[in-house]
Amino acid sequence: MLWTRWLVLLLCWGATGSEQQADERGAVPAEVRSDSRRERSPPPVEPLDFGFVPAAVYNTHAYYEPGSMGILFHMVHAFLYMVQPNLFPKDLIVKVIQQNMGGIKIEEWRKPENVVLLLQWIQYESGFLICATFGVVFVVLIPIIAMCFCMCRCCDNCGGEMHQRQRKNADCHRGFYTASLIATTIFIIVGVLIALAANHNISSQVKSTRRLINTNMRDLKTFANNTPAQVDYLTAQYTTAKNKVLSDLDNIGPLLGGRIHIQLEKSVIPSLDTALRMAGAMRETKEALENVSSSLEVLQDGVGKLQASLSGERASLSNTLSDPACTNGAVSHTCNTIRSTLSQLGINADFSKVPDVNHALANVNTVLKTDLSNIVQKGYASFNDTPRLVKEQTKNIVAALPRVKGMLDKIGAEITGFSKMFPVEASLANFTIFLNERHKAIESYYPQIDQMDFYRWIACVAVLCMVVLVLAFNILGLLCGNCGYDKQATPTTRGCLSNTGGNLLMAGVGFSFIFAWVLMAIVTTLFVVGGNVEKLICEPLANRQLFKIIDTPFLVHPEKRNFLPGMLFQNPNIDLTLGGMYRECYDNNGLYHALQLETMFNINSFLNRTVYNRDLAKVFDSVQVDLQGITLLEQAGRDNLINFANSGIGQIDYQAYLTEVNKGVTLIDLLSFCSDLEAQADQLPRGALENALRGHASSIRSIHREQVVPLEQAMSTLHQSIKQLQKTSNDLPVKVTNVLSAIDAAEYLITHNASHVVKQETKAYVQGLVGYFKQYTEWVKNSLTAEVAQCKPISNIVDSMEIVGCSFIIDSVNTFWFGLGGCCILLIPSIIFSVKLAKYYRRMDTEDVFEDMANTGNHDEQVCDIHGNLAISSPYCDTLTRFPRASAPPSYSVW
Numbered sequence: 001m002l003w004t005r006w007l008v009l010l011l012c013w014g015a016t017g018s019e020q021q022a023d024e025r026g027a028v029p030a031e032v033r034s035d036s037r038r039e040r041s042p043p044p045v046e047p048l049d050f051g052f053v054p055a056a057v058y059n060t061h062a063y064y065e066p067g068s069m070g071i072l073f074h075m076v077h078a079f080l081y082m083v084q085p086n087l088f089p090k091d092l093i094v095k096v097i098q099q100n101m102g103g104i105k106i107e108e109w110r111k112p113e114n115v116v117l118l119l120q121w122i123q124y125e126s127g128f129l130i131c132a133t134f135g136v137v138f139v140v141l142i143p144i145i146a147m148c149f150c151m152c153r154c155c156d157n158c159g160g161e162m163h164q165r166q167r168k169n170a171d172c173h174r175g176f177y178t179a180s181l182i183a184t185t186i187f188i189i190v191g192v193l194i195a196l197a198a199n200h201n202i203s204s205q206v207k208s209t210r211r212l213i214n215t216n217m218r219d220l221k222t223f224a225n226n227t228p229a230q231v232d233y234l235t236a237q238y239t240t241a242k243n244k245v246l247s248d249l250d251n252i253g254p255l256l257g258g259r260i261h262i263q264l265e266k267s268v269i270p271s272l273d274t275a276l277r278m279a280g281a282m283r284e285t286k287e288a289l290e291n292v293s294s295s296l297e298v299l300q301d302g303v304g305k306l307q308a309s310l311s312g313e314r315a316s317l318s319n320t321l322s323d324p325a326c327t328n329g330a331v332s333h334t335c336n337t338i339r340s341t342l343s344q345l346g347i348n349a350d351f352s353k354v355p356d357v358n359h360a361l362a363n364v365n366t367v368l369k370t371d372l373s374n375i376v377q378k379g380y381a382s383f384n385d386t387p388r389l390v391k392e393q394t395k396n397i398v399a400a401l402p403r404v405k406g407m408l409d410k411i412g413a414e415i416t417g418f419s420k421m422f423p424v425e426a427s428l429a430n431f432t433i434f435l436n437e438r439h440k441a442i443e444s445y446y447p448q449i450d451q452m453d454f455y456r457w458i459a460c461v462a463v464l465c466m467v468v469l470v471l472a473f474n475i476l477g478l479l480c481g482n483c484g485y486d487k488q489a490t491p492t493t494r495g496c497l498s499n500t501g502g503n504l505l506m507a508g509v510g511f512s513f514i515f516a517w518v519l520m521a522i523v524t525t526l527f528v529v530g531g532n533v534e535k536l537i538c539e540p541l542a543n544r545q546l547f548k549i550i551d552t553p554f555l556v557h558p559e560k561r562n563f564l565p566g567m568l569f570q571n572p573n574i575d576l577t578l579g580g581m582y583r584e585c586y587d588n589n590g591l592y593h594a595l596q597l598e599t600m601f602n603i604n605s606f607l608n609r610t611v612y613n614r615d616l617a618k619v620f621d622s623v624q625v626d627l628q629g630i631t632l633l634e635q636a637g638r639d640n641l642i643n644f645a646n647s648g649i650g651q652i653d654y655q656a657y658l659t660e661v662n663k664g665v666t667l668i669d670l671l672s673f674c675s676d677l678e679a680q681a682d683q684l685p686r687g688a689l690e691n692a693l694r695g696h697a698s699s700i701r702s703i704h705r706e707q708v709v710p711l712e713q714a715m716s717t718l719h720q721s722i723k724q725l726q727k728t729s730n731d732l733p734v735k736v737t738n739v740l741s742a743i744d745a746a747e748y749l750i751t752h753n754a755s756h757v758v759k760q761e762t763k764a765y766v767q768g769l770v771g772y773f774k775q776y777t778e779w780v781k782n783s784l785t786a787e788v789a790q791c792k793p794i795s796n797i798v799d800s801m802e803i804v805g806c807s808f809i810i811d812s813v814n815t816f817w818f819g820l821g822g823c824c825i826l827l828i829p830s831i832i833f834s835v836k837l838a839k840y841y842r843r844m845d846t847e848d849v850f851e852d853m854a855n856t857g858n859h860d861e862q863v864c865d866i867h868g869n870l871a872i873s874s875p876y877c878d879t880l881t882r883f884p885r886a887s888a889p890p891s892y893s894v895w
Contacts, residue, residue: 048244048772050237050779053787056226058588060215060792062799064807069201069815072194076814077534083127084535088545092120094552128531135524138824139517146513171487174840178478181505181833185474188826192467194819198812199460205808206453210446212800217439219793224428224435230788234780235416241776242408245769249404252765253391259761261386264750271742272379275633275641278739279372282364282644285728288721289361289649292657295718299351302711306665307347309703313696314345320692334683338693341676344668345700349660349715355653363647367640375637379743382630383750389630460816463522466515467823473508474834477501481841491844502841505834512827512834520824526817530810538806547579565596574599585795592784594791630750633743645736649729654722661719665711670704 066073096117122129248255318339326335481504484497540546549555556563564581566572576596584594592598674697681693 046244046768048240048775048779050240050776051233053230053233053783054226055787056222056230056790058219058222058790058792058796060212060219060796060800062212062796062803064803066807066811069197069812072197072815072818073811076811076818079818080531080534080814083131083531084125085127086124088536088540088543089120089124090540090545090549092117092124093549094555096121097549097555125532128528132524132528135520135527138520139524142513142517142520149513170840174837177833177837177840178482181474181478181830181837184826184830184833185471185478188467188471188823188830191819191822191826192464192471195460195464195816195823196819198815198819199457199464201815202809202812203453203457205804205812206449209804209808212804213439213442216793216797216800217435219796220435221432223789223791223793224431227789228428230783234783234788237779238412238415238776241772242412244772245408246405248765248769252394254387256394256761256765257387257390259765260390260757261384263757263761264386264746265383268383268746268750271739271746272376272383272633274739274742275379275637276373276376278641278644278736279376281728282367282372285644285647285649285725286361286364288724288728289357289364291717291721292357292725293361295714295721296351296354296356298714299349299711299718302707302714303347303349303351303665306703306707306711309707310345310347310666313699313703314342316699317345317696318342320689320696323689323692326689331684331689334680338677338680341673344673345670346667347665348667349663349665351660354656354660357649357652360647360649360652364644364649367643367647370636370640372637372640375634375640379633379637386630463519463820466511466519467820467827470508470512470515470827470830473504473511474830477504477508477834477838477841480504481837485841494841494844498841502838505838505841509831509834509838512831516824516827519820519827523817523821523824526813527821530814530817533810534806534814538802538810541802541806544579544582547577547582551577551579568595569600571600582795582798585791585793588790588792589786590784591789591791591794593786594794630747633740633747638740641736641740645733649725649732652725652729654726654729657718657722661715661722665708665715670700670708674698674700674704 099114099117321335321339326332478501480497481501484495484499484501486495486498537546540549551562551564553561556566560566560572562572562574562576564578565574565576568576574596576599581594585591677693677697677700681690681697684690684693
């Protein structure tokens with residue numbers, strides 16, 4: 001069994017334990033661990049691709065489909081359930097084993113507890129005991145009954161007298177006995193066919209057993225050959241984690257610097273964005289001030305020109321209304337109405353008194369001489385240069401890469417050395433040799449097994465031939481008796497063929513008495529053995545109840561809890577059961593998980609001593625990054641922001657501008673005035689006055705188009721610019737102060753708290769490196785659980801043993817005694833019907849006759865036996881006449 005222990009040790013290096021010990025975590029201080037839990041969870045580690053473990057393909061399909069024989073098997077199982085409907089007595093068997101662990105002694109069974117167990121066992125076996133008792137009684141009584149039957153017939157009783165009474169319903173009786181015997185014979189034939197099918201099934205399934213043995217042996221060899229390659233693959237994949245760690249160390253600047261940059265940008269980038277938006281606001285303020293200044297000049301100049309144009313048009317229109325034509329009574333009212341509206345042709349907005357914005361514009365132009373956007377971009381560049389700064393300051397880590405690589409190579413060598421510590425390949429090679437030798441040894445027994453199976457087959461056929469012999473006599477007797485039977489013949493004159501049929505039936509009766517008890521003895525023996533094996537072994541093995549008995553704590557030894565770990569590992573306290581191991585192997589999990597090797601070997605402790613060593617931790621602890629060289633906003637930028645806040649845009653009288661802008665250019669809408677003027681002209685008679693008014697309307701429209709519309713556009717531009725300036729200047733000093741405060745806070749974070757951020761991100765970076773090894777460890781554990789040394793062949797062996805022992809052999813044996821037992825039971829009615837029917841086929845020595853009495857004219861039946869004694873006499877009979885068979889003297893026959 002040395003190879004089994006080596007096979008177990010093969011998987012030990014990849015075992016994982018429960019929790020890591022505190023003293024083995026020296027590479028990461030406890031304070032830092034608690035800080036990391038308080039601060040934030042580390043970012044997810046990049047998943048590694050370790051590929052797929054070379055899979056083993058097993059060929060055994062431990063499944064049996066009996067086909068048409070399944071119907072017979074189900075019938076037998078149903079019969080056994082009727083005989084034994086009780087549940088599997090797990091507790092009873094456990095108690096029996098535990099109380100008789102030292103051996104069965106007669107005096108021990110006198111104890112009350114053992115008497116109770118015995119009674120419980122008798123109660124459980126009551127069905128088998130009743131059937132076995134019936135079989136024993138059958139075996140004992142049949143020879144006795146046969147002997148008594150022979151003696152009775154020798155005394156001319158029990159149908160031994162060669163005389164047959166004449167009855168009116170004799171044909172009905174003969175037909176009934178014939179039909180009953182035929183039906184009984186058919187049922188016996190069915191029983192023989194069932195037993196013959198079971199006998200043949202055993203032989204055919206014995207040949208199938210070789211296939212199961214061969215596939216199981218091949219699977220075990222596959223298991224032994226693939227396991228070393230799988231273990232080598234696990235150890236080789238350490239290189240994947242190692243190369244990833246070295247790659248991350250080589251790129252520590254971009255990776256660690258990027259982590260620090262991401263952590264700091266939450267505070268830095270918003271402050272710089274605010275300063276950049278403020279630079280944009282400066283440019284927009286300049287544009288707005290320029291628009292206000294230019295619009296104001298346009299409005300002041302345009303309003304003056306518009307005032308002159310409207311005054312001239314008003315004077316001209318007034319002169320037109322002074323025409324003598326307006327004195328006419330019908331026209332004077334219209335002229336007076338037009339004259340009353342002349343005062344509306346004037347200017348509404350007056351921009352001459354609105355203060356200009358030249359001082360504020362000059363201040364803003366002075367502020368913009370300093371390019372704040374460029375200064376902010378320098379801050380962005382300085383902050384985004386963090387990865388390069390980290391790379392420059394971590395040159396010692398990059399320089400230490402050869403030393404780190406040496407450490408990791410040493411770790412890999414230790415892992416490989418640990419896996420090579422045990423002679424795995426040699427052990428499995430020896431195991432393969434052992435399998436080949438056992439396979440050859442098993443194959444050497446095949447001829448003997450075939451020979452023994454042939455003898456068994458001959459023996460079963462010989463047993464069935466006993467029944468077939470009885471069937472042959474019955475069938476031949478029925479054929480001869482029915483074919484030779486003549487209704488016109490009297491019992492003493494029956495033909496030879498009919499007499500032969502009767503003799504054959506009686507020969508069948510004789511052989512039935514000779515063989516019945518022997519067949520019943522065979523049936524009873526096979527029934528007791530095969531039935532109990534089915535109920536106590538096969539059924540519990542099929543529903544895995546048998547494993548519960550084997551796995552009962554302290555069953556094998558009162559001081560050893562579990563026998564399987566005690567046998568394999570000399571540690572009976574491990575919670576390892578045979579049923580649990582079978583289930584794991586049935587699911588094709590790894591032998592490591594099935595044997596629960598994680599309770600014996602702790603891969604985490606091993607990795608703590610190798611991967612998580614203090615030397616490697618010191619290299620990581622030496623990371624020092626100083627970010628004080630980062631400047632987000634130069635002093636010129638700060639002064640620029642302050643000057644902008646003091647540029648004077650907040651002192652502009654925005655309300656004065658808005659008041660004038662909201663007034664409009666003219667007192668009245670000139671287009672409406674023109675429309676009204678034309679409407680008034682339409683009321684006048686056609687003539688010079690009407691045409692003059694229409695000309696004034698056209699002139700006013702031209703003034704509106706050429707002068708008012710541009711002024712309205714300038715006023716719209718002025719309104720938008722004023723609103724923008726008003727919005728920008730609203731709390732401008734507070735806004736600038738907030739921007740400077742945010743930048744100061746970001747710079748303070750970089751200057752004073754960067755060390756904390758650096759430590760935090762460095763720890764996360766180191767955890768990422770360690771996470772690669774954790775991924776490797778978890779992958780090894782999962783691979784050992786489900787992919788390495790998959791123990792499906794072990795469960796296949798158990799299932800194959802169940803198939804061979806129960807499905808191939810026990811089910812067939814039970815079906816054999818089931819069919820043979822039916823034949824034995826049916827031999828009893830066969831004997832009765834054969835004896836009754838033989839009386840109608842055999843030639844009798846005497847028969848009943850009728851005489852015609854002259855003196856009375858009555859017919860009466862006179863019966864005489866072969867000795868001349870009066871058997872039956874009618875009170876009306878005056879004379880007795882005996883008619884013996886002349887052809888032959890009286891004969892005496894037992895049958």
